[in-house]
Amino acid sequence: MALLKFLFPPSLFVTATSLASFTTMASAGLSEFRGKNVEYSKFFNVGSKASNAEKSNKLTLPSRIAMATLYTPAFLAGVSSFAIFPEENLRFLLLKSAISIHFFKRVLESCFVHKYSGEMSVETMMTILSSYFISSALMIFTQHLTMGIPEPAIDLKIPGIILFLVGIAGNFYHHFLLSKIRTQGPNKEYKIPRGGLFGIVICPHYLFEVLVFWGFAFISQTLFSFAYAMGTTCYLLGRSHATRRWYLSKFEDFPQNVKSMIPFLF
Template sequence: MSPITDLLLFPPPPSPFITAMSIINLTFLAYTGFSEVRGKHLPYSKFRNANPNGHRKGIELSSRAGMLLAYSPALAAALASFAIPGCALSSTRSLLLSAALSIHFFKRVFEVLFIHQYSGQTMLDSVILISLSYFMSAVSTIYAQYLTENTAEPAFDLKYAGVLLFVIGIIGNFYHHYLLSQLRGKGDKSYKIPKEAFLAW
């Protein structure tokens, strides 16, 4: 690493698992992004019927059930890290990481159950793919932190600046998801675009 990155970042842990997961995630994201650009959308939620090649066959779920299935395993992994000896409670950095992942995925599950307004179906195979991606990302992140436990801290400690940015981001994200949910009336299944007066609210 360069002298500048040495001041701010941990070196990546020497782990075949973390290296493999990084390559798999990067490949999956690149493939998915390229497919989206080409018009081959991952069929979930409102994009379930976005492909012009006709209706997809497979098991359908309600969008609410699908999104709950997508986020719950990652939330379970983040919460489980608090019960694993030497994991979340072994250092301040590990505690902050597990707490941030738990809060992030709890917020998503909470929004699925109480905030978002759903109007359609989603495909089970797409939900499983998304769920697996979130779950493996959470597990890999927690494991990578575990592997860096005995690594010297970077010269500039950015933990608390990161906590501040995380809190601002998660509150802002929740607030705007709430505002967007208010655009739809009860039973309304159409998608709405916020107007200037609404944004000023």
């Protein structure tokens, strides 16, 4: 198979978890595209069919605390993997390091960069937390399963490192730009983002986050990491479409030529 030139041979376990991961993420992206949004940030209580009483009865946390909390287990999975799987080749070391760096960055951004306008339900927080933690742990575990197996014929580690570095830098830069357009104080207002790639897509931070996960996939070269990168791409395409739709509904002067996530295409 030509695919095996790029991937380690998958076991039944890896194939099953890869299919489950992709299906779950792609379904979530389709839900976002259709307007059933995960309830956090500006989408909190948007598109939900729950009654006001049900919404008010939901247990919530301040968004800063919730966002920092939901990234922490994935970060800990990356860090602890150095002790749990001390056997290392360069590929495994790069993957564990990339996962740890990415989620540590997200925790720091949640604490010190992002500005928030509301709260997040504990249910939503736990859903996202579980997704990131389980997927990170499985990326690491499936890499562990490749120890002793011959390397794929085509080595994608270097392109993976480049994708990861470009992705993490671009993601941080556009998160920083977003934080600069939010006003301080209790009455925070949304504005149309400017600068960077915001002139051509409304969610360049999602675009660069996708590059991070494709960086994981190219470094790892396991079926699971590729399935998760593809699933993440599908989810963030749906999320970016929902974000663009939200901006169109809030701002009459929103530029029609600005796409959702992929410049000039989507």
